[in-house]
Amino acid sequence: MIFTTQKISDSYWKVSIENPPVNVFDASFSKQLIILMDEMEAEENLKVVVFESANPDFFVAHVELLNITDFPKGTGKTGLSISWPDIAKRLEQAPFVSIASIRGRARGLGSEFVQAFDIRFASKEKAFFGQPEIGIGSFPGGGGLERLHLLTGKARALEIILSGNDYDAETAALYGWVNRAVPDAELDAFVTNFAERIASFDKFAIASIKSIMNERAVLPKNDHIMETQTRFFQSLESPESRQRIKRLLDNGLQTYGDVELNLGKHL
């Protein structure tokens, strides 16, 4: 079980992520996330869900690069691929609030995973963010080219995506990548208070706010999301990309160690 759901009440759920050794977003992650999404949508009293990681060093490392063919295929109810883009859009459109409480690394698809949440709070000392795809001759394929600039503006999104660098939580907060950086010792209490507060309000008001906001704010377009995802997988097939991926895997990618901990440096 990658996702352990603690149902604090009908209206407030907490989900812990654990996929050793570094919480990669692999085929099992995708399949179990689809089941969890169905469960969240089915609980009509649900008001708020908090996602956190059981691994203090990794929130979600990145997409699994060895077995990408195992990911679930086909499109979901939003018309997007069920492997992930469909889930992202369902989170956006859900009548409940999704919150990522981030400790550890959230890079690549891990960063794009948290971009799909309504709200992101990050440990000031222990959260790190990156879009390292350029290091394997590619680019963000799971929404980063569509959502990150809506959070940070175009210039900072280009800086992040073109450099593949790791960003600490304070810089991420300055850039708008996360809502705010909270001192690590205070993060859990802060997020719990925030979530309990929302759980005390009316479901009708929560759902109305999200649905009205979704009509007012700029959201990514489905065809952009799909086009980028297709081009991302194509880019991984190039000899140059294969070679860069092989070198990183040989050096320890997807195992717990210095390459995963300091990926920005190793690109």
Add this chain to the structure above:
Amino acid sequence: MIFTTQKISDSYWKVSIENPPVNVFDASFSKQLIILMDEMEAEENLKVVVFESANPDFFVAHVELLNITDFPKGTGKTGLSISWPDIAKRLEQAPFVSIASIRGRARGLGSEFVQAFDIRFASKEKAFFGQPEIGIGSFPGGGGLERLHLLTGKARALEIILSGNDYDAETAALYGWVNRAVPDAELDAFVTNFAERIASFDKFAIASIKSIMNERAVLPKNDHIMETQTRFFQSLESPESRQRIKRLLDNGLQTYGDVELNLGKHL
């Protein structure tokens, strides 16, 4: 007289707001604001108007909740309700610059009031902001769902509106809700210098900058503003909302005291 206008010159006016005990935005506020807006538009040499509060604890508390039926009815020259949305759009389109110099609380319609100004400066120690509508089972109905995300981005607007929390001026500045937070002891001199500076420039240039910017930047749509306002008033009619409003009024809402001072805590 809720608004006291000090005409420092033809080109520079200062307006002080006083509607005891907590500066609620009530029917009289609305009616007198319409007259003031007509006066500002009629002064063809006007270049800059600064609004401040005579009450150091409250800029504008929120909408009056007991007598909402007294608000002026009908649509104004912009096609929007004259009670407030029409004024907001006229401020946006005016050939003069509107500045809010904020001390004290600006919550709900008070927050939406300042969102309609061109520029917002806030006392670092004494200004507080919130959209507390969720606490009465509702949502911002005076432009907050249309304008706040243009200032803060969607994720932070959702955080603010879904939590109903109070925000201090430094967080508001980080989020873009206000242009900047200025130490309270420096605020008046800072705003005066800023306004006098603008008053020294050409009216033609000022009006050109605003009209060109209004064609370049994303602005709220009239039908969005109107739809949200209608849904806001409908939401107040629900039994759940009536009960939440009654409880807050019983505890001291709309009187000077702890509920108004620390509304975020009491929701």
Add this chain to the structure above:
Amino acid sequence: MIFTTQKISDSYWKVSIENPPVNVFDASFSKQLIILMDEMEAEENLKVVVFESANPDFFVAHVELLNITDFPKGTGKTGLSISWPDIAKRLEQAPFVSIASIRGRARGLGSEFVQAFDIRFASKEKAFFGQPEIGIGSFPGGGGLERLHLLTGKARALEIILSGNDYDAETAALYGWVNRAVPDAELDAFVTNFAERIASFDKFAIASIKSIMNERAVLPKNDHIMETQTRFFQSLESPESRQRIKRLLDNGLQTYGDVELNLGKHL
């Protein structure tokens, strides 16, 4: 030679700007920039270009105001004026990354010059920014009314353009005008590391990221850029503008001295 190009490799160029005494953007600047732009586009291996100033007090002061009729005329391949708007758009669309490493003043067209780069890094102590056009009865004519609000949001863009004030690098970073402010002693090493890093990645990935982002993010419209430029030059013809320009020139504009160093104060 206003631009000195150091070709560190096929993929990484560094350009130093020197146009004494204060690096004005004059007709020669425009003509040589067109040649440089052609060179950059012709080098198919180019991945990253860094622009910096040889003058620590001035990055680019502003447009030359005495001989504006000497600027090259006609439209370039983007359909925009070749004097500058065409270059701005070509930088945006280029398959390489453009970085401004800013020391000294970047005001007016100097500010608009750096707004056209993909990424802006500024010396925390020595970089200053402004849009002083209002001080000559005019408004930004080289893209500032189209690009600045995309970086800072509308409210802060209005504050900057309506005040004509000088902004330090930390405020510019808070507002999003620049990506970040870097301590002056660290700026060169920071930018060099950043540029070398990008130069180590694949050209295909770099070009893909820029072209995909250009389809996803909001960009200025050609007709807006052209309309504002036309109106800018018209505004300079008014008696009021001529008088304000003459007074500034009499006081030392376009020479090295207090007016240029502290232009915000002198408007």
